[in-house]
Amino acid sequence: MNIFVILKRTFDTEEKISVSNNKISEDSAEFIINPYDEYAIEEAITLKDAHGGTVTVVTVGDEDSEKELRTALAMGADQAVLISNEDLDSQDQFTTSSVLAAYFKDKEYDIILGGNVAIDNGTGQVGPRLAELLDIPHVTTITKIEINGTTVNIERDVEGDLEKIETSLPLLVTAQQGLNEPRYPSLPGIMKAKKKPLETLELDDLDIDEDEVEAKTKTVEVYLPPKKEAGKILSGETPEQVKELVSLLRNEAKVI
Amino acid sequence: MAKKVLVLAESRDGALRNVSFEAIAAAKEISGGGEVFAVLCGDSVQSLATELIHYGADRVITAENEKLANYTPDGYFQTLKQIIDDESPEAIVFGHTSLGKDLSPRLAARLESGLISDVTGLEQAGENTVFTRPVYSGKAFEKKLISDGLVFVTIRPNNIAPLEKDESRSGDVTSVSVDIKDLRTIVKEVVRKASTGVDLAEAKIIVAGGRGVKSEDGFKPLQELADVLGAAVGASRGACDADYCDYSLQIGQTGKVVTPDLYIACGISGAIQHLAGMSNSKVIVAINKDPEASIFSVADYGIVGDLFEVVPLLTEEFKKVLV
Numbered sequence: 417m418n419i420f421v422i423l424k425r426t427f428d429t430e431e432k433i434s435v436s437n438n439k440i441s442e443d444s445a446e447f448i449i450n451p452y453d454e455y456a457i458e459e460a461i462t463l464k465d466a467h468g469g470t471v472t473v474v475t476v477g478d479e480d481s482e483k484e485l486r487t488a489l490a491m492g493a494d495q496a497v498l499i500s501n502e503d504l505d506s507q508d509q510f511t512t513s514s515v516l517a518a519y520f521k522d523k524e525y526d527i528i529l530g531g532n533v534a535i536d537n538g539t540g541q542v543g544p545r546l547a548e549l550l551d552i553p554h555v556t557t558i559t560k561i562e563i564n565g566t567t568v569n570i571e572r573d574v575e576g577d578l579e580k581i582e583t584s585l586p587l588l589v590t591a592q593q594g595l596n597e598p599r600y601p602s603l604p605g606i607m608k609a610k611k612k613p614l615e616t617l618e619l620d621d622l623d624i625d626e627d628e629v630e631a632k633t634k635t636v637e638v639y640l641p642p643k644k645e646a647g648k649i650l651s652g653e654t655p656e657q658v659k660e661l662v663s664l665l666r667n668e669a670k671v672i
Numbered sequence: 673m674a675k676k677v678l679v680l681a682e683s684r685d686g687a688l689r690n691v692s693f694e695a696i697a698a699a700k701e702i703s704g705g706g707e708v709f710a711v712l713c714g715d716s717v718q719s720l721a722t723e724l725i726h727y728g729a730d731r732v733i734t735a736e737n738e739k740l741a742n743y744t745p746d747g748y749f750q751t752l753k754q755i756i757d758d759e760s761p762e763a764i765v766f767g768h769t770s771l772g773k774d775l776s777p778r779l780a781a782r783l784e785s786g787l788i789s790d791v792t793g794l795e796q797a798g799e800n801t802v803f804t805r806p807v808y809s810g811k812a813f814e815k816k817l818i819s820d821g822l823v824f825v826t827i828r829p830n831n832i833a834p835l836e837k838d839e840s841r842s843g844d845v846t847s848v849s850v851d852i853k854d855l856r857t858i859v860k861e862v863v864r865k866a867s868t869g870v871d872l873a874e875a876k877i878i879v880a881g882g883r884g885v886k887s888e889d890g891f892k893p894l895q896e897l898a899d900v901l902g903a904a905v906g907a908s909r910g911a912c913d914a915d916y917c918d919y920s921l922q923i924g925q926t927g928k929v930v931t932p933d934l935y936i937a938c939g940i941s942g943a944i945q946h947l948a949g950m951s952n953s954k955v956i957v958a959i960n961k962d963p964e965a966s967i968f969s970v971a972d973y974g975i976v977g978d979l980f981e982v983v984p985l986l987t988e989e990f991k992k993v994l995v
Contacts, residue, residue: 429925429945433811440812451926509777510786535925537807539789541777544745548781553856554745556774559919569860574770575871576920578863583856593912593926594919632786636802637815641952647972649963657975658985661957662993664973669955671877671934672901672990 417469417563418523419460421493422516422530422542423453425477425484429535438638449484452531454491454598455591459561460529461492462596467563469526470494474519476501476512482614489609490601496614503619506631509537513545514629518622520550525586532557532590540590547588555581557592673799674706675823678761680752681710681724681732682771688720690874691767691827693727693834698827699765700728700835701794702801709733709759713751715741718847725843728835732845733759739852742859743771745778751850752779758848763801763823769873772826785822792831792931792952809925809948829874830931865920872923875904877934880923880950883910884939884960884979891917893983894938900990906930906950908940924949936986938979942967959983 427433428446435441449457460471473488474497475481485496499515501507520528528547533540540556547554559578560571563585570581573592601609619626648664650657665672677699681692692710699708710729712721714736721732735751752775756764764779766772768790780787792813793804800817803825807814818824872878879898881891891905898905906928907921923930925945935953940946942958942965950956951970958971959982968974975982 427808429948432944433808435812440807508786510780510784513777513781535809538809538929539777539787540773541780541787541789544774544777545781548778554774554778555857557770573920574862575873576918577865579859580861580863582858582860592919593922632821633788633816633818635814635816638807638812639814640812641810644951644970647956647958647968647970647974649968649974649976654975654977654981655985657977658982658989661973661975661986662989665934665955665957666993669934669972671955672994 417463417467417526419463419469419471420523420525420528421453421456421460421471421473421488422528422546423457423473423475423484423488424450424531424534425475425481426450426534426536433640435638435640440638447480447484449487450531450534452533452535452591452593455593455595456529456531457488457491457493458596458598459591463527463563472497474499474516476515478502485614486609487601489612489614490605491599492605495612498614498616499622500616500618503626504629505626508631508633509539509541509545510632511629513542513549515619515622515624516542516546517549518624519617520546527585528588530588530590532592543588543590550588552586552588553583554588554590555583556590558589559592559594561589673704675703675762676706676759677703677708677763677765678756678759679708679710679729680764680766680772681712682767682769683712683714683717683720688723689767689769690834691769691829692724694829694832695765695767695827696724696728697834698791698794698825698832699763701796702763702765702823704796711735711752711755713740713748721845725841725845726837726839728841729843731843734845734847735850736847737850737852739855742862744855744857744859745775746855746857747852748775749778750852753782754850755848756783764825766826768826768828776824776826780824783822783824785824786818787824787826788816788818789826791825791827794832806929806952809929810952811948828931830876865918870902870904872904872906872921872928872930875930875932877901877903877936878906878923878930878932879903879936879938880906880908880940881911881916881938882908882940883914885911885916888916890980893980893987897936897983897987897990900987900994908943908946910941937967937971938983940967941965942970
């Protein structure tokens, strides 16, 4: 089975965010594989263990993304592809999905997995956009997947409810929390990852004209939310505090 | 410039969702005096159409088909594509709901358009509408626009005020028949797990529990409080990782990002990832034994105390005042 994972390098969730020159500052920030993409990698490896085949991880990013690709290889992926975005003046989800579609155009794939959302921009667009460009079905926010031949049974999270889906390969799915417990790379895994193939592609290699994938959206401002002022810590015996809280919520905050 | 704007309305359990009324309000603003029409899909939705007009839609198009009873990307895609081809809207507004998130990127790809997801506010700037949206789960915000081509956005529930309902508003309701070809994904079953039926993303009030809840049973007093308030129950990652509750309840940078009117955090310490998911709530109440817990730094009101003592008292007190 030809299994692909699309992944993104993102800020570590521990990071505080600062803004300079109308951009999120990346100075000294720690980066990780987008946590939802980790579920996708783990599931890809599990599918390979059950059905055989190859796991290829693909990202569109700068040269630093090699680190996250190596981590995916250390987890157990077989090969990695880094599509350089350094020739792009502007990039949004239209851009990324168009670049990925150009990459997949001449590939044979049974299943493509990704995270359901990246924790930085948080749009969740690239997966379903790519599925449409490749003209294959997609299922988002999956929490369970079983493949029998070309029949695929999936459970997905829909706002807390569980939906059971039947579909078929080839297919694109995006992972939701609860799908699995991503493994940590083992030491032998890390050693092996250094020797696994990692291919770097330029836009030219994919016959992409930068103008044709230029972002359709424009960011005009980036800013931090106003800092919250310290709230009111209530005092007194607990029953009095509770009475006061209820009264404050009704009369001061007026939310109840 | 006046625009023609399409709003995709959603229903759940036979009633329209609030986010659809909010989407109409957003569409009105984007339209700049143009026309706002709502599209309603399902197997039996005709009776809901006039309410969309009462909330400000100029007219409604319904698409009824047994294949639209459950949402599937293909069924809805084919329906919307047909209506878009007929109507040529200049802007489209969806709710940033499970359905909206699933369908909008696929449609945007086919329409070769930009898409601004998870919008929490909008303003006019000359010819363009500028949209505000959170990034890094609300640790920062950005303002974005689509300067040419179709303006396509999804709006986050609970952030844009709907118009006042006015039953004197009138407008046409027309229906289209759609020929839905094969569905590549089929919904076999929907298992209801959301216990109160109040969805986290749309809930006006959320009662959330953390590690301090200590067990699955520990969520019971929170559920009782939620029931009295008509609230949804959420959780921190700590509580989910400890198996006290399902991951679908998780609020935070991984998990759901919520902005209710009132967020009651019980036994949640307030890790940065959790704060990212809820700190833009309008009013935050923190209940925690540890006075140093960082949840208090974002709370409007705090009670330092044991949640198992405070929460049941709170439930009793609300019962008294809410009768």
